[in-house]
Amino acid sequence: MIREPLIFEISDPGKRAYVLPESDVPAREDALEDVPLRDEIAGFPQVSEIEVVRHFTRLSQTNYCIDIGLYPLGSCTMKYNPKINEKLAGLPGLSAVHPLAPEESVQGNLEILKRSEELLCEITGMDAFTLQPSAGAQGELLGMMLIRACLTGRGDPRTTVLIPDSAHGTNPSSAHVCGYKVREVKSNPEGTIDLDDLEANMTEEVAAIMITNPNTLGVFEKDIRKIASIVHARGGLVYMDGANMNALMGTCRPGDMDVDVIHLNLHKTFSTPHGGGGPGSGPVGVKLEMEPYLPMPVLNREGKDLRWDFDRPQSIGKVRSFFGNFLVVVKALAYILALGPDGIREVSEFAVLNANYIRKSLEDEFYLKYETDTLHECVFSDKKQLEYGVSNLDIAKRLIDLGVHPPTMSFPLIVHGALMIEPTETESKRDLDHFIEAMKRIAREAGENPDILKSAPHHSYVRRLDETKAARNPVLRWTAENETRD
Amino acid sequence: MSYLSLSDKDKKEMLSKLGVDSPGDLFRSIPDEIKLKRRLRIPEALSEPEMLEYFEHAGLRNDFVKGLSFLGAGAYPHVIPTVVDYLSSRGEFVSPYTPYQPEVSQGTLQIIFEFQSLICQLTGMDIANASLYDGASGAAEAVLMAQRLTRKSKVLVAKTLNPQYLQVICTYIRNLDVELEEINFNESGRIDMDDLRKRMDDTTAVVVTQSPNFYGVIEDLQAISDLAHENKALSAVVVSEAVSLGLLKPPGEQGADIVTGEAQSLGMPLSFGGPFLGFMACGKKFVRQFPGRIAGQTADEDGKRGYVLTLSTREQHIRRERATSNICTNQALCMLRAAIYMETLGKDGLRELAVRNVDKAQYALEKLCELPGVRKLSGPIFNEFVLEFDRPWHELEGVLRGRGLFGGLAVGGFSSGNDRCVLCCVTEVHRRGDIDLLVSTLKEALKS
Numbered sequence: 002m003i004r005e006p007l008i009f010e011i012s013d014p015g016k017r018a019y020v021l022p023e024s025d026v027p028a029r030e031d032a033l034e035d036v037p038l039r040d041e042i043a044g045f046p047q048v049s050e051i052e053v054v055r056h057f058t059r060l061s062q063t064n065y066c067i068d069i070g071l072y073p074l075g076s077c078t079m080k081y082n083p084k085i086n087e088k089l090a091g092l093p094g095l096s097a098v099h100p101l102a103p104e105e106s107v108q109g110n111l112e113i114l115k116r117s118e119e120l121l122c123e124i125t126g127m128d129a130f131t132l133q134p135s136a137g138a139q140g141e142l143l144g145m146m147l148i149r150a151c152l153t154g155r156g157d158p159r160t161t162v163l164i165p166d167s168a169h170g171t172n173p174s175s176a177h178v179c180g181y182k183v184r185e186v187k188s189n190p191e192g193t194i195d196l197d198d199l200e201a202n203m204t205e206e207v208a209a210i211m212i213t214n215p216n217t218l219g220v221f222e223k224d225i226r227k228i229a230s231i232v233h234a235r236g237g238l239v240y241m242d243g244a245n246m247n248a249l250m251g252t253c254r255p256g257d258m259d260v261d262v263i264h265l266n267l268h269k270t271f272s273t274p275h276g277g278g279g280p281g282s283g284p285v286g287v288k289l290e291m292e293p294y295l296p297m298p299v300l301n302r303e304g305k306d307l308r309w310d311f312d313r314p315q316s317i318g319k320v321r322s323f324f325g326n327f328l329v330v331v332k333a334l335a336y337i338l339a340l341g342p343d344g345i346r347e348v349s350e351f352a353v354l355n356a357n358y359i360r361k362s363l364e365d366e367f368y369l370k371y372e373t374d375t376l377h378e379c380v381f382s383d384k385k386q387l388e389y390g391v392s393n394l395d396i397a398k399r400l401i402d403l404g405v406h407p408p409t410m411s412f413p414l415i416v417h418g419a420l421m422i423e424p425t426e427t428e429s430k431r432d433l434d435h436f437i438e439a440m441k442r443i444a445r446e447a448g449e450n451p452d453i454l455k456s457a458p459h460h461s462y463v464r465r466l467d468e469t470k471a472a473r474n475p476v477l478r479w480t481a482e483n484e485t486r487d
Numbered sequence: 488m489s490y491l492s493l494s495d496k497d498k499k500e501m502l503s504k505l506g507v508d509s510p511g512d513l514f515r516s517i518p519d520e521i522k523l524k525r526r527l528r529i530p531e532a533l534s535e536p537e538m539l540e541y542f543e544h545a546g547l548r549n550d551f552v553k554g555l556s557f558l559g560a561g562a563y564p565h566v567i568p569t570v571v572d573y574l575s576s577r578g579e580f581v582s583p584y585t586p587y588q589p590e591v592s593q594g595t596l597q598i599i600f601e602f603q604s605l606i607c608q609l610t611g612m613d614i615a616n617a618s619l620y621d622g623a624s625g626a627a628e629a630v631l632m633a634q635r636l637t638r639k640s641k642v643l644v645a646k647t648l649n650p651q652y653l654q655v656i657c658t659y660i661r662n663l664d665v666e667l668e669e670i671n672f673n674e675s676g677r678i679d680m681d682d683l684r685k686r687m688d689d690t691t692a693v694v695v696t697q698s699p700n701f702y703g704v705i706e707d708l709q710a711i712s713d714l715a716h717e718n719k720a721l722s723a724v725v726v727s728e729a730v731s732l733g734l735l736k737p738p739g740e741q742g743a744d745i746v747t748g749e750a751q752s753l754g755m756p757l758s759f760g761g762p763f764l765g766f767m768a769c770g771k772k773f774v775r776q777f778p779g780r781i782a783g784q785t786a787d788e789d790g791k792r793g794y795v796l797t798l799s800t801r802e803q804h805i806r807r808e809r810a811t812s813n814i815c816t817n818q819a820l821c822m823l824r825a826a827i828y829m830e831t832l833g834k835d836g837l838r839e840l841a842v843r844n845v846d847k848a849q850y851a852l853e854k855l856c857e858l859p860g861v862r863k864l865s866g867p868i869f870n871e872f873v874l875e876f877d878r879p880w881h882e883l884e885g886v887l888r889g890r891g892l893f894g895g896l897a898v899g900g901f902s903s904g905n906d907r908c909v910l911c912c913v914t915e916v917h918r919r920g921d922i923d924l925l926v927s928t929l930k931e932a933l934k935s
Binding site: 004005007008009012016017018019021024025026027028029030032033035036037038039041042043044045046047048050053054056057058060061062063064065066067068069072074077079080081082083085087088089091092093094095096097098099100101102103105106107108109110112113120123124135136137138139146149158170171173174177178179180181183220221223225226250251252253254257258266268272274275276277278279280281296317318319320321322323324325326327328329331335337338339340341342343344345346347350351353354355357358361362373374376397398401406407412426427428429430432456458461462463464465466467468470471472475476477478479480 | 493497498513514528529531533539554556564574576577595601607614621659709737741756781783789791794809818819822829832833836843915
């Protein structure tokens with residue numbers, strides 16, 4: 002496939018892709034006489050509309066995506082993105098609305114926000130939700146801020162947050178941005194939190210524990226209420242990273258498991274598209290005690306109307322401008338309304354069925370560190386393949402040749418050479434079997450022909466890329482000098 | 488609706504392979520006492536036509552859409568070329584994952600590289616990232632970055648910064664050892680350089696200014712940056728109306744060390760506030776402390792050019808608690824829209840658009856200032872301006888609303904406790920007739 006050039010490389014003076022209407026007001030160059038103005042925007046493209054369309058269309062064709070095939074990415078919940086949701090978020094009646102418009106003139110959008118909060122409360126068993134955070138990580142940060150505010154309100158914010166050794170990188174990162182120190186809690190041989198290690202680490206300096214349930218191994222923390230009681234007994238709070246909510250919906254609720262604060266990822270569990278890296282949305286749900294600290298403004302029902310409440314003296318402030326990623330929330334609300342109570346429960350049931358089917362199908366070929374029951378995801382390792390010098394990286398790159406996106410790699414850190422697999426509930430048995438066959442083939446090739454794995458991928462738009470060179474000699478933008486044509 | 492894909496036969500086969508009767512049997516690891524014993528109390532499932540009806544009905548309850556609005560203040564109405572929606576709705580752009588596997592993500596990665604390059608060109612800086620959540624969190628990340636770089640604890644922020652951005656900065660620094668002071672402004676609407684000089688000392692990490700500022704006024708960025716540098720502080724410039732960069736001298740050519748802000752104007756609808764598009768750019772020497780995802784150019788095994796996410800040791804998935812930011816998912820699809828927008832408008836188009844905004848705003852400003860008792864700030868503006876009336880704005884607003892007009896945002900204005908000021912935004916979407924209608928309706932309102 003011919004390499005698509007950079008837009009700057011096909012740009013030339015005299016080409017236009019867009020035309021403004023004739024101006025109906027006088028030209029006013031004099032208005033900015035005393036203001037430094039720029040020269041022309043050096044290097045900015047000059048192309049025609051067809052060139053823009055071909056450029057982006059060709060580039061799109063080099064992307065793998067859910068609309069093409071499975072993403073068995075653990076903890077990412079890459080489920081199908083319903084097309085109706087795109088249409089709904091594009092309705093001008095919803096999207097052409099200014100966030101600062103007077104409340105009376107935007108009751109429709111306010112109803113969408115409030116309804117979403119209420120439904121998320123019911124699904125998670127929490128008392129109140131904020132839709133302000135733009136992504137899971139921002140939700141985690143907000144969760145940490147709420148914990149700090151709540152404990153400060155009780156008299157002592159404390160200094161430390163406990164995080165299991167299997168946690169996602171955003172957990173310690175978010176705790177740190179909030180000014181907390183991080184202390185690791187070990188996992189036991191079943192892959193769940195070691196209760197003795199927790200007891201030992203749960204001191205009066207600990208503000209909270211950040212848990213993921215089911216954890217990043219796909220294992221349900223069955224001692225969750227005991228974990229919560231150990232933490233609560235010493236005055237701490239329980240934060241749940243809700244990234245793995247896809248395993249639980251309709252079956253159990255974090256609020257019923259003594260969780261104090263939770264964040265959700267709408268771009269995971271609630272089907273809003275990943276878009277190649279966002280926009281997501283990371284709503285945060287809390288129990289009543291933390292409600293006063295929620296970011297402002299808060300949306301309240303007053304009779305038939307919805308009103309913003311800015312009078313929130315205990316609020317932690319704002320984590321972003323306006324109200325959050327509203328159009329992303331529209332898609333999540335649409336999803337919940339489309340599925341209803343039975344559909345929502347079936348999401349989790351079939352997510353767990355699909356994952357267990359894969360686990361059972363591959364447990365002979367690939368090493369499973371933990372024998373424990375798993376729910377919606379499972380973590381294999383490259384241990385057996387390492388005997389032939391084949392690592393999880395090679396397995397990943399060979400999967401690309403076989404038409405599948407690789408699973409999550411090298412995470413969680415407690416499994417060496419990890420391959421974390423989460424198919425989600427929207428995959429057909431045919432697509433699951435295609436993935437299983439590809440993995441079995443790779444396991445065979447590891448023994449018979451390891452070189453074909455180590456030099457993979459062979460059939461992709463680019464071969465294996467030199468990431469070391471990219472970091473050592475960073476080229477992070479186009480300039481006329483660093484043009485390299487193929 | 489249902490998005491499941493298993494046939495009855497499939498389910499039977501899979502359940503049989505697992506030795507269970509139903510999917511519910513696979514949840515035995517969840518203690519019974521925790522399990523929900525009832526159905527979720529959420530509305531029964533809807534079909535597509537019913538969903539359309541629900542959301543279209545919500546749209547009808549938004550009277551705003553039927554009116555004529557001059558609201559800006561951090562969210563700007565602009566025309567969006569058709570190709571932006573068309574191209575960004577492709578499944579290959581909407582439904583992929585983050586490009587951690589570069590061999591199957593060259594589309595996304597090359598577009599990130601192009602976006603970074605375009606932002607560098609617009610802002611006059613060396614490096615840009617793949618996006619942040621919005622302008623407000625961009626401002627907060629800039630403060631945190633400056634603090635990490637200088638190891639100093641005082642942050643000076645212009646009072647003319649968008650108040651929501653200030654609020655977000657304060658929320659982010661609350662739990663850190665950072666002390667924030669606000670710089671006053673004068674009757675021009677620009678920050679007071681004497682006040683800035685007074686507050687600056689050797690504990691100052693960074694000066695944060697917005698231009699055009701919240702009141703629409705263009706600041707003297709060179710003077711501010713020079714003063715910051717004299718005191719070994721950094722100059723961080725926030726741009727909340729990205730179209731202004733099509734005409735105004737970029738902050739990078741006026742001494743800025745960090746440029747951040749909001750790129751919603753480059754192809755995002757008003758969206759009731761989100762998703763928007765934060766951007767950030769800085770000088771090469773600060774790259775190790777720069778937050779956010781970055782794409783870099785490299786070569787593959789055959790020596791052919793390709794793109795990868797790079798310098799990941801700054802990020803949370805590698806560095807965990809020592810990362811430069813906790814950001815993971817950012818605003819990639821919005822970034823794509825902005826890249827399409829910028830490449831479509833192009834060098835000449837973006838400048839013409841910026842000039843058009845100036846012309847429209849000047850026309851409106853001139854006509855409005857002819858009204859009795861109306862005053863304006865003396866500083867130069869781009870496409871937003873503050874007007875002070877001789878009576879409370881909410882009285883005038885009532886008349887405007889009655890005619891379906893949203894005249895602007897009530898602001899405290901330059902004298903504190905002033906309820907007679909409004910912040911008005913005029914862009915290329917406003918026709919001469921729209922502006923004339925605003926003027927004539929206000930004229931009427933002032934008479935009554």
